[in-house]
Amino acid sequence: MIELKQEVAHVLAALAELDRRGEHREPLMRSLSGTMLDEVEQNFAAQGRPAWAGLAPSTLKRRQGGKVLQDTRRLASSIEPASDNDSAQVGTNVVYAAIQHFGGEIKRAARSQRVYFKQDKDGSVGTRFVKKSQSNFSQWATIGEHSVKIPARPFLVLTESGIQTMEDQAIRYLSEPWK
Structure with missing residues (x-):
């Protein structure tokens, strides 16, 4: 009988490290939320990806060529990343963010x-x-009494390349050489 013996300590150590990384995902989630923030900042810089609906003529006249959703930069500068062991996200606490993102109608009495x-x-x-x-x-x-229609200008969105970047980050996190 021929017997093959191989030292597998390094394989067991690698599996233990993979298990540890699977349980302690904070570094990965922090990286993912940073990528999401970059994506949203690029959305504002490009004025939407795809392009947002333009401004009303009355707004354009008042603004003198300002960027969409960036009159005061309050909304753009309010975007914050957040992460923990189980999630990665970006968001804002600006009250009018939802109507700008989803669009809608504001009814005024x-x-x-x-x-x-x-x-x-x-x-x-x-x-x-x-x-x-x-x-x-x-x-x-x-x-x-009147109403104002706000077109949807989604700014909390990821592009295909952003999603691919996040997938690559996850793969790297789980497969990078162990220390």
């Missing part, structure tokens, strides 16, 4: 409010609203 203008020295009143502190003329205005 009729209301009356004081509006403020700047009155010129000759007594004429401009047609632009100003802040109360900059105003020297005001009057009451009634605004009827």
Whole structure:
């Protein structure tokens, strides 16, 4: 009878390390959430992938060529990664994020409010609203019930290449040489 003996200690050590990495996934999840954050930041930089719906003409006139969803950069800068042993994610706590991401209709009730203008020295009143502190003329205005439609501009999305990057990260995490 021929007998083959082989030392398998290194194989057992590798299996133990693989088991440990499978139980302790925090480093992988942290890496995945970082990739998700990169993807979302690229969505804002590209103004959507695919491109977001454009701005309304009235908004374009007021903005002078600003980027979609980036008037103040509040939404873009609010995106935060989060991870633990079992999950990786990105998100925002900005209240209006959902309507921007999914789109929808905002219904406004009729209301009356004081509006403020700047009155010129000759007594004429401009047609632009100003802040109360900059105003020297005001009057009451009634605004009827109306709705505003917001197109969907999904920013919390991953591209195919982003998903592939995340798959590659997981494979590397589980297969990189053990120390």
